[in-house]
Amino acid sequence: MSGRISTRERILDAALDLFSDVGFGGTSISEVERRVGLAAGTGSFYRHFRSKEELFRAAVECEVARCMAAVAADRDQSSAPDAHEVREVVLQRMLRAIQRFDRLFRLILSEGDRIPELRDVIGTALAGLGESLTWKEHPTEVLLLSALGGYHFFGLVQAQPFQGASEEEFISALAAFAREWDPPAA
Amino acid sequence: MSGRISTRERILDAALDLFSDVGFGGTSISEVERRVGLAAGTGSFYRHFRSKEELFRAAVECEVARCMAAVAADRDQSSAPDAHEVREVVLQRMLRAIQRFDRLFRLILSEGDRIPELRDVIGTALAGLGESLTWKEHPTEVLLLSALGGYHFFGLVQAQPFQGASEEEFISALAAFAREWDPPAA
DNA sequence: GTCTATACCAAGATAGAC
DNA sequence: GTCTATCTTGGTATAGAC
Incomplete structure (x- = not known):
């Protein structure tokens, strides 16, 4: 067993x-x-x-390491997409990353104040992944990331795809949205 | 006291x-x-x-009623905005509604499976508020709502405005985004 | 590395005096 | 409607046999 x-x-x-x-x-x-x-x-x-507290910290550390590895692997293995599909692929990867970090996010939301370093650990981990998109420098990407985040969290709240939108539909619409707003240089 | x-x-x-x-x-x-x-x-x-469980249900019911009343009041009292400001105002109201429901959202995320009816109570409450925007019929609004939701939840995770974007900045950019995508009939 | 047994304490909950 | 006292259960944690 x-x-x-x-x-x-x-x-x-x-x-x-x-x-x-x-x-x-x-x-x-x-x-x-x-x-x-x-x-x-x-x-x-x-x-x-040694204690429940030690277990908590160890479990978080372990999950952070796993999430970072999984997201990094997802980034490395992704094949170069067609030019006009690039946004879909990027958005899909973003959503997968969000989903992968789901349990840590929920842990922060429910226990973030109990253990202040929890936020720091995950914060620095995410920053190290190259996801440190500031609003000043990358407003469009932050907007897209927000939309995916809302889709994810609201989906959790409803315990089903948010407002009936499948992942594919949502990402596809979001990509079209982004193309309109900020057309690719190509 | x-x-x-x-x-x-x-x-x-x-x-x-x-x-x-x-x-x-x-x-x-x-x-x-x-x-x-x-x-x-x-x-x-x-x-x-009579018990902790009863308290939990009562507290949720009470908060649902308060949130619905607050959001409805916010909707009713809002003055008619200038035509080109209408999106900002609507988005601001959406964000306030999300913030008002914050504790209930977090409660669902952390205890949603403990008490299945929790999701139902809040789900029907939100639907009754006229926020029942389906993806099929109102994809743009669902997209905007998602963006605001992500901004809110990620802000909670980071315990500060998401990626440094103030509410005003974020809403203003989102409104511009929406105008580009789906220009007003006026 | 797992179980037996146990110490200690906090929690949910009740009965009854005031 | 609040407090005293108490019951019971379950939780964290330890010591020691196997």
Whole structure:
């Protein structure tokens, strides 16, 4: 069952799920143990982490590293698209990045004030990804990023594609929008 | 100190703050009592509500009613703007509505699965406000709403105006964006 | 590295005096 | 309507046997 993934890693997985689903306060060590196949309530967990707080920080750090790696991989492997498709591809990649960071975003929204460094960790991580688009210098990109962000978050709120717009439709419309506003040099 | 606001109402206030800040699981009845001026840990709370769950539902219902009233009032009292300012005004009102619903949004994001009806309550409330803009019929408005939503949520994540864009700047750029895309009939 | 057992405490909730 | 006292459960965390 446990395969080759270490218990520590499975704990980090389960913990991140729980923290982002029910918050830090709603997460119990017993439930973490249950999810990774340990007997609940027996504190076996404490052979892997010293405390719930340490687990929280470790889970966030781990997820940040994973997200950054995944987004970087997505950027590197993307093949050069046709000139008139370039915006769709870029927007699609942006949306995937947002989705990949979803649990961290929700964690910040629900626990951002509990652990101030959480915002810093993710903030610097995102900046390091080259996503540091300032409003002054790249207003159009910030606008597009906002639209994708709203589509994502409102979709979470509604628990379905926002206002019935599929990802493809939305991105396609957004790309057309952007072309009109700021036509490509080519 | 307590003025004329009933203890029950002050409990609803404090509870909504706590639920949206630290989640349902992170909120303790003792802390609620403390915030409304009752002795903590004495269960005086239970003279006003039967359980924590009931409090949660009541707090959400109360906040939904308040938000809807506030947004409706904002819509009704807005004076007729100049023709070329109409988009700014509409966008500003949209953003204010989003901000007003902020705590409910965050509550759904963090506790949406705990209480399924939460999504329904807020969903129907928003639909009743005339904000039921479908993608098929009003793609432009959905796009603008998404952009404002992303601006709002990313601002929360960063705990500052998203990428350094002030509300005025962002709305103004978004309005220009929209004028280009879909010029007014006038 | 996992379980048994346990210490300690906080939480949700109730009964009853005032 | 608030407090005292209390019950019960569940949570964090530790010590030690296997």
